[in-house]
Amino acid sequence: MISFRSPFTHQMGWGRTNCSLGISLDNFEELPGVTQEVLSRGAIPSGRFRSYGDSALNSGGVNINSNKFKKIDIQTDKGIAICGSGVTIGELEFAAHLHGFLPAVVPGTGYVTLGGAFASDIHGKSQQSKGNFSDHVTQITLIDSHGIAHEYTSDSAEFKATAGGMGLTGFISELHILLEAVEIPVIYQKEIRVKSLKEMLSSLVKVENEFPFTVAWIDLSGKYHGRGVVTAGRYASKDEVRKKYNLDYRFQKHDKPITIPFLGRVNVMKKFMIRVFNSLWYHKPVKCGLISFRKFMHPLDSISNWNLLYGKSGFIQYQFVIPSLESDFLEEVLLILREFEISSAVTVLKKFGRGGSGYLSFPIPGWTLAMDFPAGTKNLSKAIEILDRKLIANGGRVYLTKDSLLNIDAMKNMYNELEEWKQMKRKMDPACFWQSDQSRRLELC
Amino acid sequence: MLNALKQFQNVLLIGGKSEIGLETLRNVQMVANAKVFLLGRQIEVQDISIEGAQIFRLNYDISDSADRIEVISKLMDEMDFDLVVLAVGYLGNQPNLSTLRQNQEILNLNFNHSAEVLAFVAHRLKVQKHGKVLILSSVASVRPRKGNYVYGAAKAGLDFLARGLQLDLEDSGVEIYIARPGFVHSRMTNGLIPAPFAISAEKAGELCAKGITKSKKVFYVPGVLRFVMFIVSVLPTRILKRLN
Numbered sequence: 001m002i003s004f005r006s007p008f009t010h011q012m013g014w015g016r017t018n019c020s021l022g023i024s025l026d027n028f029e030e031l032p033g034v035t036q037e038v039l040s041r042g043a044i045p046s047g048r049f050r051s052y053g054d055s056a057l058n059s060g061g062v063n064i065n066s067n068k069f070k071k072i073d074i075q076t077d078k079g080i081a082i083c084g085s086g087v088t089i090g091e092l093e094f095a096a097h098l099h100g101f102l103p104a105v106v107p108g109t110g111y112v113t114l115g116g117a118f119a120s121d122i123h124g125k126s127q128q129s130k131g132n133f134s135d136h137v138t139q140i141t142l143i144d145s146h147g148i149a150h151e152y153t154s155d156s157a158e159f160k161a162t163a164g165g166m167g168l169t170g171f172i173s174e175l176h177i178l179l180e181a182v183e184i185p186v187i188y189q190k191e192i193r194v195k196s197l198k199e200m201l202s203s204l205v206k207v208e209n210e211f212p213f214t215v216a217w218i219d220l221s222g223k224y225h226g227r228g229v230v231t232a233g234r235y236a237s238k239d240e241v242r243k244k245y246n247l248d249y250r251f252q253k254h255d256k257p258i259t260i261p262f263l264g265r266v267n268v269m270k271k272f273m274i275r276v277f278n279s280l281w282y283h284k285p286v287k288c289g290l291i292s293f294r295k296f297m298h299p300l301d302s303i304s305n306w307n308l309l310y311g312k313s314g315f316i317q318y319q320f321v322i323p324s325l326e327s328d329f330l331e332e333v334l335l336i337l338r339e340f341e342i343s344s345a346v347t348v349l350k351k352f353g354r355g356g357s358g359y360l361s362f363p364i365p366g367w368t369l370a371m372d373f374p375a376g377t378k379n380l381s382k383a384i385e386i387l388d389r390k391l392i393a394n395g396g397r398v399y400l401t402k403d404s405l406l407n408i409d410a411m412k413n414m415y416n417e418l419e420e421w422k423q424m425k426r427k428m429d430p431a432c433f434w435q436s437d438q439s440r441r442l443e444l445c
Numbered sequence: 446m447l448n449a450l451k452q453f454q455n456v457l458l459i460g461g462k463s464e465i466g467l468e469t470l471r472n473v474q475m476v477a478n479a480k481v482f483l484l485g486r487q488i489e490v491q492d493i494s495i496e497g498a499q500i501f502r503l504n505y506d507i508s509d510s511a512d513r514i515e516v517i518s519k520l521m522d523e524m525d526f527d528l529v530v531l532a533v534g535y536l537g538n539q540p541n542l543s544t545l546r547q548n549q550e551i552l553n554l555n556f557n558h559s560a561e562v563l564a565f566v567a568h569r570l571k572v573q574k575h576g577k578v579l580i581l582s583s584v585a586s587v588r589p590r591k592g593n594y595v596y597g598a599a600k601a602g603l604d605f606l607a608r609g610l611q612l613d614l615e616d617s618g619v620e621i622y623i624a625r626p627g628f629v630h631s632r633m634t635n636g637l638i639p640a641p642f643a644i645s646a647e648k649a650g651e652l653c654a655k656g657i658t659k660s661k662k663v664f665y666v667p668g669v670l671r672f673v674m675f676i677v678s679v680l681p682t683r684i685l686k687r688l689n
């Protein structure tokens with residue numbers, strides 16, 4: 001039957017600022033059916049399109065989706081999980097916790113795929129104590145542009161190029177993930193309300209000995225005092241849990257997140273609303289007590305379409321890391337944003353303990369700050385240009401998974417192992433088949 | 446590629462010496478160190494700068510049949526272009542039946558060659574599924590005037606083709622914008638008596654950039670000419686002749 005529908009579909013990053021027309025395929029067998037013209041635009045592996053910018057988009061080209069790679073095999077004797085790349089973090093958590101295990105590194109959302117998590121070399125609330133996602137992966141299976149599978153262990157250069165390599169070295173089909181044994185998937189959480197940035201940094205450092213999971217939320221609206229809430233957590237012991245939870249506590253198989261209706265056209269997060277929201281969040285009662293692992297790790301997952309709050313024009317997420325444990329740079333950032341009267345709805349501060357193993361891994365020891373700006377914010381490009389310049393001068397860098405604004409020169413100055421990565425890219429993919437809108441923007445191939 | 450703030454990264458100006466074209470590029474939003482390629486005859490000797498952008502000048506003669514597509518094709522193989530401005534224009538002298546050869550040149554430059562280039566660019570952008578094209582048409586294309594009907598005929602042809610491409614490229618990710626400037630003070634109109642609503646090239650560029658930002662499919666420069674040209678196009682010939 002003749003289909004009059006165009007095979008191209010609109011694809012968007014989670015921030016909804018970048019939109020591309022691409023062809024989505026479910027596996028490699030469908031590749032020969034694509035015209036030469038489309039193949040000349042290359043392909044990019046994609047998962048759930050949860051990266052904020054254009055790293056999973058390929059305008060005019062192919063997206064090879066990992067949704068069919070759903071194998072989960074938990075080997076309890078070795079404490080590893082052999083998973084397909086299309087399995088999401090949430091699915092892995094569910095499967096693992098039934099056997100008394102959990103992944104050591106989980107991000108702020110459970111909806112990302114493992115392939116994407118590895119290609120972004122994600123970090124979580126446990127970064128300072130447990131490192132990045134790729135530190136807990138022992139082996140990957142990578143499919144090259146000819147459809148041939150290769151296995152790489154964590155000591156190989158190909159593994160290092162793929163961890164944080166934004167999917168530009170090949171299609172990850174399988175990963176061996178080290179799990180950690182957990183008594184019960186419940187967290188003892190402690191929240192501390194702080195009045196200034198200095199207080200926030202010192203309490204983050206103070207709590208990290210006792211609590212492996214730490215994060216802080218800052219109020220970046222109104223007068224920018226740097227006030228906020230520090231959240232720390234550790235696995236609860238069975239004795240603590242006995243009072244509140246059954247000892248055989250299990251996650252629900254299908255969490256039902258709230259979907260807010262009528263969103264997507266108008267930006268709800270105006271400056272006033274951001275201020276109200278931030279003020280409420282700051283003044284909410286601080287909790288100390290038990291909380292489910294999922295609720296603690298993935299707070300934003302309770303609303304399935306929160307990215308639509310920013311309306312049609314979307315939002316820009318800007319996350320940087322600065323290799324210093326002093327507060328000077330962060331205070332300067334706050335000052336710059338306050339001068340330009342830019343507000344951020346959700347701002348998260350965290351301490352990184354060690355660097356990533358990949359050539360393009362984002363983490364380096366220091367402070368990292370993630371901010372959300374509505375795309376229509378006035379003076380945003382000017383402010384970000386200044387921030388980029390200051391970051392480069394201080395040896396900092398921007399997170400590629402969240403980036404949608406970086407330029408080529410800034411990228412070269414931020415990632416000092418870029419040349420090594422490019423060499424590996426040329427070796428692993430000489431025809432430059434794997435490309436994305438981001439790789440074109442930053443000339444990564 | 447466009448970034449999240451829709452700033453251009455790679456820009457191509459065909460007719461690199463065009464004052465309106467250059468002023469447009471000075472007014473559109475570009476990323477820091479954006480690459481701007483200027484194609485034009487003996488453009489290497491020109492001193493052109495655009496703040497915050499890297500300029501690449503390439504000698505290009507649109508009347509050279511071997512080079513016409515080749516140069517652009519090579520450039521487009523290397524990178525994705527976000528904005529292509531087609532600003533080739535040749536006014537020539539007042540039409541005269543005895544100077545048929547010159548009339549042919551006006552038609553060739555403004556229509557035949559430009560149309561070939563436009564069709565090629567549109568096809569390449571369609572493959573990459575993104576990109577914007579700005580075509581500098583002219584108000585002369587709306588209704589013939591005794592003074593410039595050959596130029597008007599050529600621009601009308603290009604204008605028509607561009608509007609056809611707009612239909613063809615709908616939902617392909619490629620956007621085509623048509624600017625119809627009135628009398629603009631520039632090298633091309635040097636020595637001519639200014640028509641009503643004449644503006645400077647700087648102002649024209651600013652308005653063209655605004656048209657691109659606002660995604661206007663067909664716009665007049667300045668905007669007031671939309672109403673003027675509407676009246677001109679519906680006036681009976683008898684009255685129009687008298688106004689001339």
